[in-house]
Amino acid sequence: MAEGTLELTSASTQKAVDGPPSAVARRRRREILDAAIVAIARHGLSATTVERVAELAKISPGTIVFHFPKKTELLLATLDDVAAEFEAARKRVLDETAGRPAEALRRLVHISLDPTVSAPDKVAVWYAFWGEANARKVYSKRVGACDDAYQSDLVALFDDLIASGGYRGLDAEAIAFAFAGLLEGLWQEILVKGRRFDRKAATNLALAYLASLFPAHFDMPQGRRQIREESS
Secondary structure, eight states: OOTTOOOOOOGGGTTGGGOSOOHHHHHHHHHHHHHHHHHHHHHTTTTOOHHHHHHHHTSOHHHHHHHOSSHHHHHHHHHHHHHHHHHHHHHHHHHHTTTOHHHHHHHHHHHHTOTTTTOHHHHHHHHHHHHSHHHHHHHHHHHHHHHHHHHHHHHHHHHHHHHHHTOOSOOHHHHHHHHHHHHHHHHHHHHHHGGGOOHHHHHHHHHHHHHHHOTTTOOOOHHHHHHHHHHO
16 A cells, blocks of 8 residues: 555454453553654645654654554544544533523533644644545545534534524524534634634634624623624
């Protein structure tokens, strides 16, 4: 397989016959994945090598090969890791806010812009897989279902909010698409600005968008309200 080419592989290939990994093995795997996230953010998928990951993790290349026999497996495990973290956080929000669509949307904004979930290096991993044609196909097959579920859940939340608030003239599907696009645009800013990204301002922007459509459920962030009043 050519360097930088990705193919789907089963996650079960990693030492499945040996039973559950030990605490030491889990910790080592975590260290490797953290290093791989940094390597992908710095070098992209094609230029991320086992040697570079090993240097960042301060371990030998052989240790990485023991856990991930192929570079492809390491790259895919890294994507799965960042995707699973976001998906778990998203599902937790929905479970904890059942029947409260406004609170669910408010918390989804905060989760999406959480400095751990959307750390610049992790955002870079998402976009690395979108940036290469082969990787994009793999991303779609591995994470596409989660993206579809996310969008469907947003439509359902906006449907509930429109119904409960008696809002008229609003299309839940269109609003969900625009809301997801807004959050994705903010993630692109994270990718560009890195640690300089203003998370508080971004959060207020997303909440202002919701407040402009659903004033009975969301308050306009104070600073943004003042700007609007002064310009009127």
